[in-house]
Amino acid sequence: xxxxxxxxxxxxxxxxxxxxxxxxxxxxxxxxxxxxxxxxxxxxxxxxxxxxxxxxxxxxxxxxxxxxxxxxxxxxxxxxxxxxxxxxxxxxxxxxxxxxxxxxxxxxxxxxxxxxxxxxxxxxxxxxxxxxxxxxxxxxxxxxxxxxxxxxxxxxxxxxxxxxxxxxxxxxxxxxxxxxxxxxxxxxxxxxxxxxxxxxxxxxxxxxxxxxxxxxxxxxxxxxxxxxxxxxxxxxxxxxxxxxxxxxxxxxxxxxxxxxxxxxxxxxxxxxxxxxxxxxxxxxxxxxxxxxxxxxxxxxxxxxxxxxxxxxxxxxxxxxxxxxxxxxxxxxxxxxxxxxxxx
Ligand code: AQP
Numbered sequence: 001x002x003x004x005x006x007x008x009x010x011x012x013x014x015x016x017x018x019x020x021x022x023x024x025x026x027x028x029x030x031x032x033x034x035x036x037x038x039x040x041x042x043x044x045x046x047x048x049x050x051x052x053x054x055x056x057x058x059x060x061x062x063x064x065x066x067x068x069x070x071x072x073x074x075x076x077x078x079x080x081x082x083x084x085x086x087x088x089x090x091x092x093x094x095x096x097x098x099x100x101x102x103x104x105x106x107x108x109x110x111x112x113x114x115x116x117x118x119x120x121x122x123x124x125x126x127x128x129x130x131x132x133x134x135x136x137x138x139x140x141x142x143x144x145x146x147x148x149x150x151x152x153x154x155x156x157x158x159x160x161x162x163x164x165x166x167x168x169x170x171x172x173x174x175x176x177x178x179x180x181x182x183x184x185x186x187x188x189x190x191x192x193x194x195x196x197x198x199x200x201x202x203x204x205x206x207x208x209x210x211x212x213x214x215x216x217x218x219x220x221x222x223x224x225x226x227x228x229x230x231x232x233x234x235x236x237x238x239x240x241x242x243x244x245x246x247x248x249x250x251x252x253x254x255x256x257x258x259x260x261x262x263x264x265x266x267x268x269x270x271x272x273x274x275x276x277x278x279x280x281x282x283x284x285x286x287x288x289x290x291x292x293x294x295x296x297x298x299x300x301x302x303x304x305x306x307x308x309x310x311x312x313x314x315x316x317x318x319x320x321x322x323x324x325x326x327x328x329x330x331x332x333x334x335x336x337x338x339x340x341x342x343x
Contacts, residue, residue, distance in 0.1 A: 021146025
């Protein structure tokens with residue numbers, strides 16, 4: 001079976017972008033692939049975080065994976081920091097990743113600009129190396145993520161190739177190793193719709209957990225009235241009718257795209273239904289569709305968090321399975337680099 005790995009940072013509450021861009025697609029993959037889904041808590045400390053809430057948000061994120069349809073009987077659901085190979089491999093990969101590659105990462109530039117370069121922790125710069133370790137440890141074939149992560153997956157591919165070139169193949173064999181490649185070079189997988197869900201208050205900025213304005217996003221656990229209120233207040237325009245793809249109407253394309261994915265309709269069907277509607281007519285339709293889509297997820301979420309022993313067991317089993325696979329790759333990486341392996 002081919003392997004799939006993905007994760008979401010447990011910072012703040014997960015939103016519709018995380019769900020439509022990533023988690024919803026994980027569900028479709030778990031029957032066909034061997035899947036690993038982790039709450040990437042080590043990534044959650046790259047910006048100042050609140051130690052009082054990290055453990056709680058980590059558990060809640062994992063509960064949301066299950067609520068969204070990830071089945072622990074099919075997929076390994078685990079917490080990144082419970083598998084220490086992630087942190088260990090990051091160090092090995094850091095030593096072969098040129099700083100120039102990291103300096104080019106758009107997310108680093110954007111987030112460090114907000115923080116001020118002098119203040120920002122070096123983990124924000126090396127975050128994509130940790131992400132590469134997450135992916136490469138599992139010899140992943142596919143990484144299902146939203147479009148904003150494309151550059152990081154390309155970096156993971158480049159790091160894998162560079163490491164394989166420097167330490168794998170015959171060089172490794174000559175030193176008595178297994179030879180061949182150490183890491184599989186993964187492919188990115190983005191969904192056709194929902195790969196880039198935009199903010200409700202600015203159709204040119206992505207919906208994001210770190211936006212201080214809660215009204216800019218729909219959180220997966222927002223109540224029906226909060227969802228209706230946010231959609232009612234979201235940014236629109238003065239054009240007549242609704243359409244996709246007009247560069248002067250980014251909010252319109254975004255909201256139609258959300259409607260499309262939560263109703264499971266095609267673009268053509270959405271246009272036939274909504275093309276001639278006014279904003280006043282469309283917004284309640286959209287709000288009802290989002291609420292209806294999230295309702296079963298919220299119900300299941302409440303059941304999962306009401307049974308902490310169940311969640312603990314899922315996470316322990318997931319970490320054990322992940323650890324087994326990750327340790328093998330890590331051992332090969334140490335060996336190929338020439339470390340003395342423990343006897
Ligand atoms: N707006 C989005 N549209 C589609 N996909 C999105 N993702 C995030 N935002 C959108 C996808 O969600 C997954 C997890 O992302 P992450 O939490 O690891 O980091 P992120 O991409 O930085 O997410 P946020 O919500 O914007 O968090 P902050 O504000 O903390 O940076 C990824 O697959 C991502 O593509």
